[in-house]
Amino acid sequence: MRGNILWPIGLAGALLLAGCVANRAVVTGDPEDPYPPKGGLRAGDIYHMPTGLRISEAGLMDMLAGARLVCVGETHDNQSDKRVELAVIREMYRRFPGKVAIGMEMFRTPQQGALDRWVKGELTELEFLKESKWYETWGYDFSAYRDILLFAREKGIDVIALDPPRKLQDEVSRFGVDNLPADEARKLPAIGEPDPYQREVLRAVFAGHEGHSGGEAGFDSFLRVQLLWEETMAQQVVDYLRSPRGEGKHMVTITGGWHVEYGFGLPKKVIRRMPMPYAILLTKEISTPEQKEGRRMDVDLPELPLLPADFRWCVPFESLEGKKVRMGIRMEEKGGRLLVASVAKGSPADAAGIAKGDELVAFDGKRVMDTTDVLYLVGKKREGDTAKVTILRNGERKVVPLTFFRMPKPKAR
Numbered sequence: 001m002r003g004n005i006l007w008p009i010g011l012a013g014a015l016l017l018a019g020c021v022a023n024r025a026v027v028t029g030d031p032e033d034p035y036p037p038k039g040g041l042r043a044g045d046i047y048h049m050p051t052g053l054r055i056s057e058a059g060l061m062d063m064l065a066g067a068r069l070v071c072v073g074e075t076h077d078n079q080s081d082k083r084v085e086l087a088v089i090r091e092m093y094r095r096f097p098g099k100v101a102i103g104m105e106m107f108r109t110p111q112q113g114a115l116d117r118w119v120k121g122e123l124t125e126l127e128f129l130k131e132s133k134w135y136e137t138w139g140y141d142f143s144a145y146r147d148i149l150l151f152a153r154e155k156g157i158d159v160i161a162l163d164p165p166r167k168l169q170d171e172v173s174r175f176g177v178d179n180l181p182a183d184e185a186r187k188l189p190a191i192g193e194p195d196p197y198q199r200e201v202l203r204a205v206f207a208g209h210e211g212h213s214g215g216e217a218g219f220d221s222f223l224r225v226q227l228l229w230e231e232t233m234a235q236q237v238v239d240y241l242r243s244p245r246g247e248g249k250h251m252v253t254i255t256g257g258w259h260v261e262y263g264f265g266l267p268k269k270v271i272r273r274m275p276m277p278y279a280i281l282l283t284k285e286i287s288t289p290e291q292k293e294g295r296r297m298d299v300d301l302p303e304l305p306l307l308p309a310d311f312r313w314c315v316p317f318e319s320l321e322g323k324k325v326r327m328g329i330r331m332e333e334k335g336g337r338l339l340v341a342s343v344a345k346g347s348p349a350d351a352a353g354i355a356k357g358d359e360l361v362a363f364d365g366k367r368v369m370d371t372t373d374v375l376y377l378v379g380k381k382r383e384g385d386t387a388k389v390t391i392l393r394n395g396e397r398k399v400v401p402l403t404f405f406r407m408p409k410p411k412a413r
Contacts, residue, residue, distance in 0.1 A: 031305045043286045043316040049307050060281075060311055061091045068250050069237065069278040071267055073257030073309070079144055080315035081283045085254050086148050088281065093155055096250055100157055103237055103253040105229075106138045106145060107161035115159045119152055130372050137166075141320050143379060148254070160240050162253065164189075164232040172228050173221050189235035191227055192272055195264035200302045202226055205258070208299035230259055234269035241274065257282055262306045282309040287317030325381050325404040327389075329354065331371045338368060340391075344407065352402040354391065361397070362390035378404075 030036065035052020037045070046060050047053065055063075064070050072088060074081035093100045107115060114131035117123050123131060125146075134142055152159050163169075164187075171184045177191060206222050237253065240246040259265045260280050267278050328347020329340050340358045343350050360368050363377045364387050381387065381404045389400045 032308055041284060041286055041314045043314050045314045047312045049309055049312055064279050065095050066277055067279040068276040069270060070252045071260040071280045072254055073260040073282045075285055076140055076256060077320050078285060079318040079320055082144050084283055084313050084315060089252050092250055092252060099249045101160060101246060101249050101251045102152055102157055103160045103162050103251055105162050105255040107132060108137055108163045108165055109161050110165050112161045115161055119156060119159060121153060126376050129376055135372055135375050141324055144320050158245060160236055162233040162236050164228055169225060169228060173225050176224055189231040191231045194227060197304055198264040204299050204301050230265045230269050233266050234273060237270050238273045261308045262304060280309040281311045284312045284314045285317050286314050325383055325406055327378055328407060333370055338370060347407055348402050348404050352400050354400060359392040361392055364388055
């Protein structure tokens with residue numbers, strides 16, 4: 001009898017609920033930013049995206065401390081992002097001394113030995129740049145990441161190379177993962193099914209990139225390389241955290257924002273291998289339209305039912321190019337000699353009279369043997385600085401005075 005009484009009440013309740021569903025108000029908003037800040041974003045603000053709450057830097061660190069994996073997504077050419085990364089690493093180390101590691105997209109796995117020697121203090125900065133092949137592999141101004149790497153060295157923090165070997169990347173781009181030579185196939189990480197949301201985002205990025213072509217075949221190659229990068233990154237993170245060196249440690253990864261945004265890149269690929277608490281921190285650039293001009297691709301991204309990150313840290317735009325100067329030459333190493341292959345018109349080298357075919361011998365009295373020697377020494381110069389460049393021309397040794405100035409940006413075509 002009791003059951004006969006409850007049944008109609010339950011049915012009535014269900015009907016009432018159904019009525020509520022049918023007549024409920026529709027709440028609209030941006031699923032990627034459900035709590036847009038009132039008054040807009042300001043540099044220095046930090047937001048917890050799932051709640052929309054503005055939090056302090058200390059509050060952010062309290063929350064990040066609960067994650068074993070902290071994924072920081074940067075814009076590569078913004079110096080402000082590097083300050084955020086260093087702030088996170090410093091505070092994680094303060095809370096967990098000796099129990100923090102750093103994973104960096106800026107290095108490929110074959111360069112791990114150079115990173116280990118750097119942290120141990122066995123290499124000078126110039127030796128490290130050469131052994132890690134910094135200018136060949138990454139190319140951005142080393143000074144942008146110097147403070148992070150110096151802090152790692154000072155505290156003995158392991159720095160883990162995340163990117164795959166160049167040769168493996170090139171082979172995967174050309175042949176795919178199923179047609180690799182046996183010696184390269186053995187280096188492959190386990191590659192899972194592409195996330196459907198990530199696939200569509202990458203398709204939009206591919207379509208908006210002027211340098212990409214080839215239709216569907218071109219996109220497939222692009223997708224394969226993106227997945228190889230992130231699967232390798234994830235494998236490197238997990239292998240380290242499971243190793244005796246990484247036991248019980250937290251890891252902060254530094255990568256481009258697209259590798260961690262929405263969670264379907266590096267974070268998902270780590271969790272597939274090794275479930276753990278993680279957090280995603282994205283920098284949000286606050287800059288003028290003039291500063292943004294020419295820096296972003298024209299990409300029509302799909303709407304996604306996903307939050308981009310757990311935290312958003314608003315930062316000003318500070319260009320890595322702002323204080324950077326160049327000689328304005330292209331160099332080639334040939335037969336043990338460092339030659340000037342070309343000179344940019346209107347550059348400091350052009351103004352100083354350096355010409356194609358000159359052999360570079362010394363820079364401010366320091367012998368230069370290869371391209372890295374020159375790039376390293378030029379990297380210490382700023383606008384208005386001078387240098388004495390020693391060259392050999394037709395067997396005659398000359399010391400050429402040179403004044404550095406910033407070269408104008410090439411006009412868009």
